[in-house]
Amino acid sequence: MARVNKVLIVGGGIGGLSLASGLRNRGIEVDLVEVKDEWTVYGVGIIQQCNVIRAMAQLGLVDRFLDAGFAYEGMGLYTSAGELLQMLPGARAAGPEYPANLGISRLALHKVLSSTAEEKGTRIRLGLTVEHLEQDANGVDVLFTDGTRGRYDLVVGADGLYSKVRTLLFGNELKPRYTGQSVFRHNFPRPPEIDHLVVFYGKNHNAGLCPLSKDLMYMFVTSAEPGNPRMPEDRLAELMRERLAEFGGILGRLRERITDPKQVVYKPMEVIFVPAPWYRGRVVLIGDAAHATTPHLSQGAGMAVEDAVVLSELLAEDAPVEVLLSRFMRRRYERCKFIVESSIQVGDGEMRGASQADRSAIVKKMMEVTAQPL
Known part of the structure; x- marks a missing residue:
């Protein structure tokens, strides 16, 4: 019999919802609170590599996941003019019957994760988060922001980059850091030739196209933005076109179609890596609350989903919580x-004009590491 029978998950993003399904698969009672008053999803699309497809299979979500996106096998690396440098095949880490990679809209992914968590019996409450946590040897007493209370065997902070749970655990000294770069994104209709992830290396930018469905893809471009300036919302289309000026080929053609600033999603890149351990007593952090990264390797969401797989697997075991969370750290920290x-190394390299070979070597190493078992 597992010693953890009732869990509170704080945060209804990718990591929190994935964990809810994983825990419910093992019969663990789950409450999930999300500070937003209603489900809203920020962003356009997301790249999910082989390790995420494997993790979704382990969570029992893979069929719905694949049905909601666009499966593809590899990644093409191109010059800024659109000339092919190298094709990197993906690994079918989930098994030969599954694709190597998937592009999916953030809205479609959220619908898969939230509907599945609810169907599995997760109790979800929107519009609130935790106000105070008080632990003892046997559990955690929680005061919520609406004045209600609850007691849990474990509390999981999956509440993102600016995590309230992280602050309650570690104080205000651990704060996200702006890297010096930002990313612009925009959706487009997908032409047939964009049937894989297409990455273009410019002198100081990284841009690309990712298929999301039969009819949809998204474009991204990273740029150095010293000082983290506040971008005028009515100029986002113009500013994105400026950052794409060095690119030719399909990116150059699409660039001129970026005219509506409301269709551009702009986000500064911020990172945080919490020193080990990511827990205190019976409260633990996962996902961006513990290890928010930049999008250069398309693995931020993937690491959160992997956290959910490992933690849900461990919490089903009959062992003291301290032992389980220590094992969680051993399996997750270095990865x-x-x-x-x-x-961060890729982004820093872009800002100083690193070679295409340097950036490609990091991407290939990442693909090797993430294909390895959890």
Whole structure:
């Protein structure tokens, strides 16, 4: 009999909802609170590599997951003019019957995760989060922001980059850091030739196209933005076109179709990596609350889903919570550290004009590492 029978998950993003399904698969009672008053999803699309497809299979979500996105096998690396440098095949880590990679809209992914968590019996409450946590040897007493209370065997902070749970555990000294770069994103209709992830290396930018469905893809471009300036919302289309100026080929053609600033999603890149351990007593952090990274290696969400797989697997075991969380750290710390540091390395290289070969080598190493078992 597992010693953890009732869990509170704080945060209804990718990591929190994935964990809810994983725990419910094992018969563990789950409450999930989300600070937003209603489900809203920020962003356009997301790249899910072989390790995420494997993790979704382990969570029992893979069929719905694949049905909601666009499966593809590899990644093409191109010059800024659109000339092919190298094709990197993906690994079918989930098994030969599954694809190597998937592009999926953030809205479609959220619908898969939230509907599945609810169907499995997760009790979800929107519009509130935790106000105070008080632990003893046997559990955690929680005061919520609406004045209600609950008691849990474990509390999981999956509440993102600016995690309230992290602050309650570790104070205000652990704060996200702006890396010096930002990313612009925009959706487009998908032409037939964009049937894989297409990445273009410019002198100081990284841009690309990712298929999301039969009819949809998204474009991204990273750029150095010293000082983290506040971008005028009515100029986002113009500013994105400027960042794409060095690119030719399909990116150059699409660039001129970026005219509506409301269709551009702009986000500064911020990172945090919490020193080990990511827990205190019976409260633990996962996902961006513990290890937020940049999008250069497309692994931020993947690390959160992997956290959910490992933690739900361990919490089903009959062992003291301290032992289980210690084992969680041994399985997750170095892998997440590698992703965060390597992603930052790619971004720093872009800002100083690193070679295409340097960036490609990091991408290939990431693909090797993430294909390895959890």
